[in-house]
Amino acid sequence: MSTTQQQGKSPSQSAVETRYLVMPHQANPRGTPFGGVIVAWIDMVPAMAAQRHAGKEVVTAAIDSLIFKEPIRIGDQVCLRASVNYLGTTSMEVGVQLSREDPYAGNSVVVTTAHLTFVALDKDKKPTPVPPIVPQTQTEKMRYENHKLRVKARKVLLGQIAVSMGLHSRFHLHTRRGVYDEFLMVCIPQHQEPHGKRLHQGR
Numbered sequence: 001m002s003t004t005q006q007q008g009k010s011p012s013q014s015a016v017e018t019r020y021l022v023m024p025h026q027a028n029p030r031g032t033p034f035g036g037v038i039v040a041w042i043d044m045v046p047a048m049a050a051q052r053h054a055g056k057e058v059v060t061a062a063i064d065s066l067i068f069k070e071p072i073r074i075g076d077q078v079c080l081r082a083s084v085n086y087l088g089t090t091s092m093e094v095g096v097q098l099s100r101e102d103p104y105a106g107n108s109v110v111v112t113t114a115h116l117t118f119v120a121l122d123k124d125k126k127p128t129p130v131p132p133i134v135p136q137t138q139t140e141k142m143r144y145e146n147h148k149l150r151v152k153a154r155k156v157l158l159g160q161i162a163v164s165m166g167l168h169s170r171f172h173l174h175t176r177r178g179v180y181d182e183f184l185m186v187c188i189p190q191h192q193e194p195h196g197k198r199l200h201q202g203r
């Protein structure tokens, strides 16, 4: 393990910022961008930040609820900024902000923010510890603290869902056959993550 990995990294060391131009082929039949394309970007950009922090392969474990507060139009530039907020042992919470920008007028509007949890995997595809995180700026420290509130809220919600479904644990919520059977679909090779066997979350 390198010295940086032992001492930890600041969120800015792994942050990712990228832009996409929303193209006509990404429209739905109503002529506005297809939400699934935007969700794929919301998964992919934070995944890159998580990969940079962990220095390892990562998988998406969870995506918090997504609310689109503003519309996006074909021809807009979409800017995504992602950084690691908080770590567990093998998991990382990454925050992403998506804003749309009219390339001619130059005005920028925040469309959504989301929080995703990624888990680092070792070469046997098992969860593996990630280097510590060292928040440095006031904003980074605030995001680190806010994470604790979100974790608490998620646990309460998942507990309530488990009780109402008569399930025993979080594990069953994710894997019990029958819960997700109605969503089965054909997974084609170009939908795989770069590392192979898993389906890219945005698909």
Ligand SMILES: CC(C)(COP(=O)(O)OP(=O)(O)OC[C@H]1O[C@@H](n2cnc3c(N)ncnc32)[C@H](O)[C@@H]1OP(=O)(O)O)[C@@H](O)C(=O)NCCC(=O)NCCS
Pocket (backbone or CB within 6 Å): 059, 060, 061, 062, 087, 088, 089, 090, 091, 092, 117, 119, 127, 174, 198, 199, 200, 201, 202
């Ligand atoms: C994510 C995954 C690797 C976790 O494996 P697991 O056997 O449940 O591992 P563990 O119970 O040891 O949990 C490992 C970490 O994941 C976290 N985790 C697991 N499920 C989670 C969830 N739904 N939400 C948030 N964190 C979760 C645990 O809290 C733990 O974090 P910590 O080490 O920081 O404390 C496993 O559930 C998986 O492979 N899921 C599918 C991921 C995938 O394919 N994503 C793409 C979908 S198309």
